[in-house]
Amino acid sequence: MGMVMLFIHILGAAALGFYLILPFVVGKVAKLSLPAQEGSAAAIRGLNTYAQIALVIQLLTGGYLMSQGDYSVPWMIVVIILFLAIGAISGMMGKPLRLALDGIKNSRDISVQTGKIRTLSALIAICVLVMLFFMVYRDII
Numbered sequence: 001m002g003m004v005m006l007f008i009h010i011l012g013a014a015a016l017g018f019y020l021i022l023p024f025v026v027g028k029v030a031k032l033s034l035p036a037q038e039g040s041a042a043a044i045r046g047l048n049t050y051a052q053i054a055l056v057i058q059l060l061t062g063g064y065l066m067s068q069g070d071y072s073v074p075w076m077i078v079v080i081i082l083f084l085a086i087g088a089i090s091g092m093m094g095k096p097l098r099l100a101l102d103g104i105k106n107s108r109d110i111s112v113q114t115g116k117i118r119t120l121s122a123l124i125a126i127c128v129l130v131m132l133f134f135m136v137y138r139d140i141i
Helices: 002-015 018-029 034-068 073-092 094-105 111-136
Strands: none
Touching (some): 002 034, 018 111, 073 111
């Protein structure tokens, strides 16, 4: 059972890789034509939803794996805080994504929403990188 959970956990981590490339994608969206911006914003919004589902999978499988392993309490606290930060920031990114999509459809300026999305996606990418660091070097704390 442990190996199956580990495999599912690794698949969930691969799905979160979306957040690592998102800041670069968002930076290029503003240079596209309006129809391409609309498609990109819709794709980013959908992928954000799928990545949030992957976060739930990570929560379930990671909780199981933590219950079966021998991890230090500080490590568990740091990982849980990072997990909550990723979940919160990805949830907060939903509104600017929706507003940007509406703005593109109505030919309004979306620079404010794009800035928010860029900032939030950079924060998520940093959190995911730090989380990966602690997953690889779990004995550091």
